[in-house]
Amino acid sequence: MGLMTFLRNRAGYILVFAIGFAIVAFLVGDAINVGKPFWAANQKTVGSIDGKDISIDEFTPKVDQNLNQFKQQYGGSANAQMTAMAVDQAWNAELAAALLTKEYDRLGLTVSNDELMDLLVGQNPSPLIKQYFSDPQTGQINKLSLNQFLKSKDPQALQQSNMLQMEIKNQALQQKYSNLIRNSVYVTSLEATDEYTNRNKLANFKYVSLDYTSIPDASVKLAESDYSDYYNENKARFNNPQDTRAFEYVTFSISPTAADSLAIKTQIDKIAEDFKVAKNDSLFAAINSDVKVPYTYLTKGKLDPAVDSAVFSLPAGSFYGPKLSGNSYKVVKVIATRFSPDSVKASHILIDPAKVGGDDKALKLADSLKGLVVKGTSFAELAKNYSVDGSKDKGGELGTFARGAMVPEFENAAFDGKAGDIKVVKSQFGYHVIKIEKQIGSSKVAKLAYVEKALGASSKTQAAAYKAASNFLSEVKGNDFSKLAQQKGLKVAIADKITPTQGFAPGLDNPRKLIQDAYAADQGDVLPEIYNMTNAYVVAHLTAVNPKGILPLEAVKKEIEPMVRNAVKAKMLKDKFEKAGKASLDQIASKVGRTVNPVQNIVFANPIIPGVAQENALVGNVFGSQPGKVSAPVNGERGVYVFSVDGFTNPAPIANMFKQKEGMLLSLGQRSLGAAFQALQDNAKIKDNRVKFY
Known part of the structure; x- marks a missing residue:
């Protein structure tokens, strides 16, 4: 109740x-x-642009695509810097897509269906159409191939076609926007004349200088007012365009010791003896080598230069090494040598066993297709109907390729045969029917069994370094980082102005995890981990958190100290000049114990004093002065100057005002595009959380 x-x-x-x-x-x-938990979605947001979130699930494939392109372009595997470039490129693409799309809508910029068709198949094709569908021999667009691609009903081809058309539209919109920006800037005749004069008017003058180095640093006492005066006069220089961090760190080397090097030498000598009598060379190399070199014919230039020349001068059956080159020992068996084409032009039909009922049926189909080609059936038609490779819409054409571009089985078939051969081979992708169209050139190639053993630190050496780093990390918490490092004889290195996504830091080859932790820490924190670089363990201390915007004086105080000291010295040197009186330049030079230095043919646009430095303030004052008068003291980059202008040589009148304006407009237009995009970013609400993920 x-x-x-x-x-x-x-x-x-x-x-x-x-x-x-x-x-x-x-x-x-x-x-x-x-x-x-409902907040989990935020843990997958890599950033947002004007309220639109970018999911890590959507962003990662774009990063991976960029990374693959960089690996193809630069070669080798991905590293921290390459990954940072891929992440930045993907992020900039997101910014451009979001901000420019909004701008296109605001301005009413569109690409009509008629425009798109003209860009696809008209008289003014898109650069992308020229790139993908031009015949490499003639440079002309292959209309047949283009039409087949655009009319294809294959789901994969339809997807590719839609993506291509979307990219063509985006390029066209970007071009319209670029033209709009460029056409909004202009150059007046007065501006053109000023620019021409600044680059061609000559000044001859003499100067006397008192260098800042003439006053010992130790004799200059800096007051707080000196710092604040310099800071307030130069505040615009301290604008931080994005968040940055600064940290100091110490390293604990894990480079190999003399004992480690001796142990590896003993090991490689034993490997070499066993290698000489090995029954299966390729298997032995695969098991014992730190670096895997394909067991196939290689052209000269693929190996370490010190080894390459020696190996390619040896006959088949020779043994080379052990040879210490760089940071590793190399041992090589020359299995065979011969002459082979430099490159091959070929076509293929790829059959996927999973789609035709297994290996037996795939091989049978491949043999049947080979028989049809031999009897005269069009290879291109068969490729179009039977191949699962993206080249099928081009009749199976793969173009011309050198060694190393294809998987070994395919490469061996293409390079070992002769022009006109039809071959069937199996690779990891399925069964290939290969038509060798043409073989170009001839060079010596060698099949090698290759063993490489890196000269690395032993586990004992690594453990000792890690223990030292661990002890330091334990001790430094609550203590002065630099002072403790000094007591232990460790050198403190500094990394400043580190941005959230950069893939490098001074002296560190793999700093991403360290940078991520720096952005999760508070100023003054010792970062929580021991960071593993290639040859060292690292312990770090976050010294500065610098937010976006004008940095406070305390954040830049150490950085500006040399400039502040020079500003104080400048006052002292000016007093010295003023005490010399307002006499002639020769008399002033005599009183301050310096010489008069003549300078000829200086232009305003290139304010470099030969043998001294770039002195903007000095040259600016020269071009604003009357000949024959001794100037007041001028603060420069290297010292304080007093000068007298001998005279000016004016250039001939502009011969072609239109051409002068045209050159300036080109430069101005390029700068205005970047400035316009920067303005869009400055006025957008952008949250960048990439540092949490990469």
Whole structure:
């Protein structure tokens, strides 16, 4: 009875609570529908642009695509810097897509269907159409191949076609926007004349200088007012365009010791003896080598230069090494040598066993197709109907390729045969029917069994370095980082102005995890981990957190100290000049114990004093002065100057005002595009969380 009375008396409160809970549950239901907390979605947001979130699931494939392109372009495997470039490129593409699309809509910029068709198949094709569908021999667009691609009903081809058309539209819109920006800037005749004069008017003058180095640093005492005066006069220089961090760190070397080097030499000598009598050369190399070199014919220039020349001068059956080159020992068996084409032009039909009922049926189909080609059936038609490779729409054409471009089985078939051969081979991708169209050139190639053993630190050496780093990390918490490092004889290195996504830091070859932790820490924190670089363990201390915007004086105080000291010295040197009186330049030089230095043919646009430095303030004052007058002292980069202008040589009048303006407009137009995009970014609400993920 008591319970029922309690419920009746509080029914209103319970109802309100129930309705409120139902609303909250409805709003967050999608976020918690799989047992995850509703804030989990934020953990997958790599950033946002004007309120539109970018998911890590959408962003990562774009980074991977960029990374693959960089690996193809630069070669080798991905490293921290390459990954940072790929992430930056993907992020900039997101910025451009979001901000420029909004700008296109605001300005009413569109690409009509007629425009798109003209860019695809008209008289003014898109650069992308020229890139993908031009015949490499003639440079002309292959209309047949283009039309087949655009009319294809294959799902993969349709997807590729839609992507291509979308990219063509984007390029066209970008071009329209670029033209709009470029056409909004202009150059007046007065501006053109000033620019021409600044680059061609000559000044001859003499100067006397007192260098800042003439006053010892130790004799200059800096007051707080000196710092604040310099800071306030130069505040615009301290604008930080994005968040940065600064940290100091110490390293604990894991380079190999003399004992490690001796152990590896003993090991490689034993490997070499066993290698000489090995029954299966390729298997032995695969098991014992730190670097895997394909067991196939290689052209000269693929190996370490010190080894390459020696190996390619040896006959088949020779043994080379052990040879210490760079940071590793190399041992090589020359299995065979011969002459082979430099490159091959070929076509193929790729058959996927999974799609035709297994290996037996795939091989049978490949042999049948080979027979049809031999009897005269069009290879291109068969490729179009049977191949699962993207080249099928081009009749199976792969173009011309050198060694190393294809998987070994395919490469051996293409390079070992002769022009006109039809071959069937199996690779990891399936069965290939290969038509060798043409073989070009001839060079010596060698099949090698290759073993490389890196000269690395032993586990004992690594353990000792890690223990030292671990001890330092334990001790430094709560202590002065630099002072403790000094006590232990460790050199403190500094990395400043580190941005969230950069893939490098001074002296560190793999700094990404360290940078991520720096952005998760507070100023003054010792970072929580021992960071593993290639040849060292690292312990770091976050010294500065610099937010976007004008940095406070305390954040730049150490950085500007040399400039502040020079500003104080400049006052002292000016006093010295003023005490010399307002006499002639020769008399002033005599009184301050310096010589008069003549300068000829200086232009305003290139303010470099030969043998001294770039002195903008000095040259600016020269071009604003009258000949024959001794100037007041001028603060420069290297010292304080007093000068006298001998005279000016004016250039001939502009011969072609239109050409002068045209050159300036080109430069101005290029700068204005970058400035316009920067303005869009400055006015957008952008949150960048990439540092949490990469």
